[in-house]
Amino acid sequence: MITKEKLKTLGELAKFDACGYPQLLQTHKKAQRFSFIYQAMGERGKTMRLFKILQTNQCENNCYYCINRISQNTKRFSFTPKELATLFMEYYSCGLVQGFFLSSGIYKNPDYSQEEIIQTLRILRKKLQYRGYIHAKILPNTSDELIEEVSKYSDRLSINLEAPEQDCLDRISPDKNFEHLLSKLRHISKVAKKLKAGATTQFMIGSAKESDRSIINLADKLYRELKLKRVYYSGFIPIPDTPMQNTMPCLPRREYRLYQADFLIRKYKFTKEEIPFDKDGFLPTDLDPKSAWADIHPEQFPMEINTASFDMLIRVPGIGKISATRIITARKSSKIRTLQVLKCLAPQSYKARNFITLDGHQPPKTETRKSILQKQLFLWEEL
Numbered sequence: 001m002i003t004k005e006k007l008k009t010l011g012e013l014a015k016f017d018a019c020g021y022p023q024l025l026q027t028h029k030k031a032q033r034f035s036f037i038y039q040a041m042g043e044r045g046k047t048m049r050l051f052k053i054l055q056t057n058q059c060e061n062n063c064y065y066c067i068n069r070i071s072q073n074t075k076r077f078s079f080t081p082k083e084l085a086t087l088f089m090e091y092y093s094c095g096l097v098q099g100f101f102l103s104s105g106i107y108k109n110p111d112y113s114q115e116e117i118i119q120t121l122r123i124l125r126k127k128l129q130y131r132g133y134i135h136a137k138i139l140p141n142t143s144d145e146l147i148e149e150v151s152k153y154s155d156r157l158s159i160n161l162e163a164p165e166q167d168c169l170d171r172i173s174p175d176k177n178f179e180h181l182l183s184k185l186r187h188i189s190k191v192a193k194k195l196k197a198g199a200t201t202q203f204m205i206g207s208a209k210e211s212d213r214s215i216i217n218l219a220d221k222l223y224r225e226l227k228l229k230r231v232y233y234s235g236f237i238p239i240p241d242t243p244m245q246n247t248m249p250c251l252p253r254r255e256y257r258l259y260q261a262d263f264l265i266r267k268y269k270f271t272k273e274e275i276p277f278d279k280d281g282f283l284p285t286d287l288d289p290k291s292a293w294a295d296i297h298p299e300q301f302p303m304e305i306n307t308a309s310f311d312m313l314i315r316v317p318g319i320g321k322i323s324a325t326r327i328i329t330a331r332k333s334s335k336i337r338t339l340q341v342l343k344c345l346a347p348q349s350y351k352a353r354n355f356i357t358l359d360g361h362q363p364p365k366t367e368t369r370k371s372i373l374q375k376q377l378f379l380w381e382e383l
């Protein structure tokens, strides 16, 4: 029998896996009402309600931050594959969810638990004829054959690296080996090339004394070498009664800045060396990273809006790719001479005014450079 407690518990526990921008996610009424509904959010605010759940919260590992760890005294639940597939379809059929995200604790051994995931997905695809979105988690140490098998039923595969190096991983997950996780991610990325939504990974932020630089450097490598679709940054939240219950939670602002730095290397051709870390390897929290870069590169400014190339325009604070395209189209007909015209083309142009010239003239400065830059940007607004 599927108890409400089982559904609630295994849904709540699955939320620790990020697969979208985190801080504004769970504002949807359905996501607030049902623990297993997760409002995944992509760039530019596009959302999808996922049925996000664990197959089981039994686990043989002992991650210090996790309530499912083997030494934790907690109530354990499991779904059978048939039970979970049928349950998902009930919620999908009535329109409450739009896709499926399935993860699991490691019960008996990684292959046993991965097989349970595969069987659930197989029932969904083959018996219940489900054609929608599936994101399946690959468990650490799963065999390569099973990774290939799970890919047959999935649109996206992911494995969590959690930390950027072994020393950091040792502080939070004594059973996990960084190089081994990385080699699995490498294999997943090959297998996932044929999948619509590719491969992703997640770092847990603020739990292992990792620096922002070490995370972004690794993310950059993963995008370039493994062609990952996305890297997610999940701020650490201490869970009562775990060994890390007294560790400070990650500030949402830090998580947010990492997403913005990630955006710059992925979409704006910034190199990892150009990301403005402080001497300890952390991003500034009072400025978004593109504004912080502009602030320490006065030699690049002011930039003439009527002649700058696309690649240079998108380096101006407040001008993103959409705005730069509009500017380049507009200036073919006539020169852009006023801030009013620029504002129509680039709504965030108040951030640009101290970094540009308009037909040779610098706009009047009404606020200090830093106070303009410090105005908060939403993640999907143009950087």
Ligand code: SF4
Binding pocket: 059, 060, 061, 062, 063, 066, 067, 068, 069, 070, 104, 105, 106, 173
């Ligand atoms: S592997 Fe670690 S993080 Fe995952 S469920 Fe087990 S104890 Fe928790």
